[in-house]
Amino acid sequence: MTLTSPDDWRTSIGQILVAVDTDAGVTGYGVGGGGFAGIHVVRTVLRDLLLGKDPAHVESLWQEMFDSTLAFGQKGLVLMAISGVDLALWDLRGRVENTSVSKLLGGAKQNRLPTYITVWDNDAMDDVAASPHQGFKLHLGGQLPEEDGSTEMFADRVADQLQRARAAIGPDRELMADAWMKWNLEETQAVIARVSDLNLSWLEEPLPVHDEAGYAELVEKSPVPIAGGEHEYTSTGFRNLAERRLHTVLQPDVCWLGGMTELIRVYRIAAEFGLRVCPHRGAELWSLPAIAALDHGPAELLAESGRPWMSWVVGQPSIENGFVEVPDRPGFGVEIDEASITAYPTPSYDEWRKCQIE
Numbered sequence: 001m002t003l004t005s006p007d008d009w010r011t012s013i014g015q016i017l018v019a020v021d022t023d024a025g026v027t028g029y030g031v032g033g034g035g036f037a038g039i040h041v042v043r044t045v046l047r048d049l050l051l052g053k054d055p056a057h058v059e060s061l062w063q064e065m066f067d068s069t070l071a072f073g074q075k076g077l078v079l080m081a082i083s084g085v086d087l088a089l090w091d092l093r094g095r096v097e098n099t100s101v102s103k104l105l106g107g108a109k110q111n112r113l114p115t116y117i118t119v120w121d122n123d124a125m126d127d128v129a130a131s132p133h134q135g136f137k138l139h140l141g142g143q144l145p146e147e148d149g150s151t152e153m154f155a156d157r158v159a160d161q162l163q164r165a166r167a168a169i170g171p172d173r174e175l176m177a178d179a180w181m182k183w184n185l186e187e188t189q190a191v192i193a194r195v196s197d198l199n200l201s202w203l204e205e206p207l208p209v210h211d212e213a214g215y216a217e218l219v220e221k222s223p224v225p226i227a228g229g230e231h232e233y234t235s236t237g238f239r240n241l242a243e244r245r246l247h248t249v250l251q252p253d254v255c256w257l258g259g260m261t262e263l264i265r266v267y268r269i270a271a272e273f274g275l276r277v278c279p280h281r282g283a284e285l286w287s288l289p290a291i292a293a294l295d296h297g298p299a300e301l302l303a304e305s306g307r308p309w310m311s312w313v314v315g316q317p318s319i320e321n322g323f324v325e326v327p328d329r330p331g332f333g334v335e336i337d338e339a340s341i342t343a344y345p346t347p348s349y350d351e352w353r354k355c356q357i358e
């Protein structure tokens, strides 16, 4: 038996679609993560917990979901599963009240958000620079020191790439870099020493996520803002990042950290500590209402370009001329082509067990 879940940019595990039906005949949709493991959590724990409850009480339901999975959850794919349910409940809340999630959050301060694009092929920077995005982020996760090379040689090479990127996009648009947790403290500091005049908006996840001592030292000394959080979960995790000054730019992923309920709390924490928030994949429609309604600065709003969108989710606004529109339709403004979902059947429990045995 071959089991699969809808293809996604994170193909090794897959995203999940959660639908919450009510007895009033309204359905809310959300997308989370965790592939079939995430679906298993939804089906065996979260669904039973929600059946018969008033879906309007989203925050207390979130707490019940978190508490009921605490023994094996708290982070990772369980929170990715909870994220999908929570987003479905927020979508449902909007549909029931016939209003958009951005209005539920207090109303969009801007109806169009400037976007930044992540550039995976650094050699393509000159071509990409012609696009009208407000910011450009070089993905440097593949840039590692050569085995027989020095830290200085490595840092020179990275700095050269960033200098060329700055020259390509000009002085006014934002430039960022993402090391995807691949460098150590010494390498990171060597790079920063060479690029402090490039006006980088941030350096993202230079160190492994658990190197809290390294991040604390880095943030204290670095003239370049240090970003991270796409691999952090729950507002509790983000409060730790803020209180211990481990990051200066927070990048929660609403489909992973615990859904909209937790993203709202992250915005409150960021306001309390004066930190910038730039949600991971922020130009995807699940984050747009929060960016538009909740951001308090201190920097410009910026929505990260999304990943290739799932064909069964309709309603994602496209990026045009460096801006993405915040949907004003009920809920998140998402439409689901349910006919196409049947192309990806989830296994019954018996099928699942049979698969595990074979």
Ligand SMILES: [Mg+2]
Pocket: 178, 180, 204, 205, 230
């Ligand atoms: Mg990243």
